[in-house]
Amino acid sequence: MNLFDVYPLYNITPVKAVDCTITDDKGVAYLDLYSGHGVISIGHTHPHYVLKLKNQLDAIGFYSNAIQNPLQVELAEKLGKLSGYEDYSLFLCSSGAEANENALKLASFHTNKSRVIAFNNSFHGRTSAAVAVTDNKKIVAPLNAQQVVTFLPLNQIELVEAELKKGDVCCVIIEGIQGVGGLDEGTTEFFQDLEKVCVQYDVVLILDEVQSGYGRTGKFFAHQHHNIKADIICLAKGMGNGFPIGGILISPKFKASYGLLGTTFGGSHLACAAGIAVLDVIKEEKLMDNVNEVYAYFLEAIQQIPEVKKVKGKGLMLGVEFDFEINDLRKKMIIDKHIFTGNANNKNLLRILPPLTINKKDIDTFIIALRETLKEIQS
Numbered sequence: 001m002n003l004f005d006v007y008p009l010y011n012i013t014p015v016k017a018v019d020c021t022i023t024d025d026k027g028v029a030y031l032d033l034y035s036g037h038g039v040i041s042i043g044h045t046h047p048h049y050v051l052k053l054k055n056q057l058d059a060i061g062f063y064s065n066a067i068q069n070p071l072q073v074e075l076a077e078k079l080g081k082l083s084g085y086e087d088y089s090l091f092l093c094s095s096g097a098e099a100n101e102n103a104l105k106l107a108s109f110h111t112n113k114s115r116v117i118a119f120n121n122s123f124h125g126r127t128s129a130a131v132a133v134t135d136n137k138k139i140v141a142p143l144n145a146q147q148v149v150t151f152l153p154l155n156q157i158e159l160v161e162a163e164l165k166k167g168d169v170c171c172v173i174i175e176g177i178q179g180v181g182g183l184d185e186g187t188t189e190f191f192q193d194l195e196k197v198c199v200q201y202d203v204v205l206i207l208d209e210v211q212s213g214y215g216r217t218g219k220f221f222a223h224q225h226h227n228i229k230a231d232i233i234c235l236a237k238g239m240g241n242g243f244p245i246g247g248i249l250i251s252p253k254f255k256a257s258y259g260l261l262g263t264t265f266g267g268s269h270l271a272c273a274a275g276i277a278v279l280d281v282i283k284e285e286k287l288m289d290n291v292n293e294v295y296a297y298f299l300e301a302i303q304q305i306p307e308v309k310k311v312k313g314k315g316l317m318l319g320v321e322f323d324f325e326i327n328d329l330r331k332k333m334i335i336d337k338h339i340f341t342g343n344a345n346n347k348n349l350l351r352i353l354p355p356l357t358i359n360k361k362d363i364d365t366f367i368i369a370l371r372e373t374l375k376e377i378q379s
């Protein structure tokens, strides 16, 4: 049987990874500045994480959501404390799309309405409602397109308010910082106005922090840079450091009832062990402080490169913008310099999403390699 061929692949076969270094089957070491789409938060194969998972697997890996699982309670308590959302509830699932799917469904149940406001260039995943609120027609099948969604530009609150006034909107969904789209984000004024109009018109505000959450921007959630609170916050990626786990944080205003939401795999013993290990390490190793320190260092260094037109994003969720398409640059960085970076819908943007453990020496390595590669492609 062949694999269904939906991913263009680099001809690299990683066999081992430690912290920010990935080694392939030929023994070549790569610096990981992309974390496999922003997933690796506490570094590859962190010893605390590996030990927790191994021990959990020896004890019990899985049982359904029909029994007591104290690990779910421990995860919820630790997550509430570290994120500042202690009075919210946690529903666990297994991916970012599933988190958004459940958030959208909950908003629709709660308001008994169905239209959604989403933003231009958004990405929220590939399941039915999540892909319908994603601004990319190429990945929306006719089945998904049945959902009623209105896409608006970021930072134009009067357009949002005009839609909410119509009375048929269940929720607004917005990324803390856009990831796949290309690192655009709402201003603080926009986020604060958005919170206000959602309260005013009784519309649920969903913050998709699947990529921008878990300390990646230097605060636990990106929206916390704007001093707002959301009704539902969606999580995944960094939450499990590679173990598939996602979740939604749910405001106390939502009433739970048996069967309202559900999943077979969400919140398994093994997933919770991974989630707890990640939170332990973020807290113990003060990774958010590291994010802020390395971000300042990165900004200073990158702004001295004349070809760099703009740096977008915050913390370690960054986009370096050039006035040319970065495809060749990115390829050369991987093949010649052995550094993984990412791309975005914005073809001129090189995405930088390293593990949150990255240090200044790694940034130096990247800056030197970037300067050399820019010189090579210009000559």
Ligand SMILES: Cc1ncc(COP(=O)(O)O)c(C=O)c1O
Binding pocket: 037, 095, 096, 097, 098, 100, 123, 124, 125, 126, 175, 179, 180, 208, 209, 210, 211, 212, 236, 237
């Ligand atoms: C902001 C955002 N939301 C949702 C998703 C979907 O997550 P997953 O691929 O785990 O379903 C992604 C994935 O890139 C994302 O960046």
